[in-house]
Amino acid sequence: MSILVMKFGGTSVANLDRIQRAAKRVAIEVAKGHDVIVIVSAMAGETNKLVGWVQETSPFYDAREYDAVTSSGENVTAGLMALRLQEMDIAARSWQGWQVPLVTTSAHGSARIEDIPTDNILRKFREGMKVAVVAGFQGLSPEGRITTLGRGGSDTTAVAFAAAFGAVRCDIYTDVDGVYTTDPASARRPASSTASPSRRCWSSPLSAPRCSRPGRSSWRCATR
Numbered sequence: 001m002s003i004l005v006m007k008f009g010g011t012s013v014a015n016l017d018r019i020q021r022a023a024k025r026v027a028i029e030v031a032k033g034h035d036v037i038v039i040v041s042a043m044a045g046e047t048n049k050l051v052g053w054v055q056e057t058s059p060f061y062d063a064r065e066y067d068a069v070t071s072s073g074e075n076v077t078a079g080l081m082a083l084r085l086q087e088m089d090i091a092a093r094s095w096q097g098w099q100v101p102l103v104t105t106s107a108h109g110s111a112r113i114e115d116i117p118t119d120n121i122l123r124k125f126r127e128g129m130k131v132a133v134v135a136g137f138q139g140l141s142p143e144g145r146i147t148t149l150g151r152g153g154s155d156t157t158a159v160a161f162a163a164a165f166g167a168v169r170c171d172i173y174t175d176v177d178g179v180y181t182t183d184p185a186s187a188r189r190p191a192s193s194t195a196s197p198s199r200r201c202w203s204s205p206l207s208a209p210r211c212s213r214p215g216r217s218s219w220r221c222a223t224r
């Protein structure tokens, strides 16, 4: 069994057309014989909207409820991606963090991943499932509450899954107009695009700094 992890960021699942386009990419990898774990983010802008709603409702909010609300964007995209794949006759189902379960610390809003048991998903692959669509960014605390991993945390989810499942590769997709030479989120004046978006960018830093910890093993992680 060769497992491939594919992560689609908010820009790549921003609407139903983009979800369909991402699903087609997944289908290509399934056709190559991989069992695929797809990690999805919330649709672009959704998490910001949810954070805004929390802050507007409760300025000194309960962090456990912040996580309950802000994790929900990924649940929507996971379900929609699984439905789209099913429409393409690919055996797929969605998994929320608690269903895996992706066990984290109790640090709500910036939880650390403690454990990713592989048995549930591997059993489904053995039964014929081809794609496990996992909601990124979220997990379950020892107290049984939903947690989130911090903004940009879906990259962390993807890299941690790739390590836990011994994936052949972890591909991180984002929809941009080109690959800049520096991270536009941190650079004062983003350098111009130097390559086509489809080119592999092996040196590109992942958006979540905490990705590097679970990902320090030997397999390759590509930004596409």
Ligand SMILES: Nc1ncnc2c1ncn2[C@@H]1O[C@H](COP(=O)(O)OP(=O)(O)O)[C@@H](O)[C@H]1O
Binding pocket: 008, 009, 010, 011, 012, 041, 044, 173, 174, 175, 176, 177, 178, 179, 180, 181, 182, 183, 184, 185, 186, 205, 206, 207
């Ligand atoms: N054109 C680009 N070239 C290089 N890096 C980029 C580009 N656009 C975005 N990035 C970086 O890639 C990472 C993911 O971008 P982000 O906008 O969060 O996309 P997504 O919603 O797909 O996760 C971030 O670190 C971001 O700054």
Ligand SMILES: N[C@@H](CC(=O)OP(=O)(O)O)C(=O)O
Binding pocket: 008, 009, 010, 011, 041, 042, 044, 047, 048, 073, 136, 137, 150, 151, 152, 153, 154, 155, 207
């Ligand atoms: N949706 C979450 C998690 C995430 O990783 O998103 P993206 O892959 O779009 O950066 C956030 O906005 O923080």
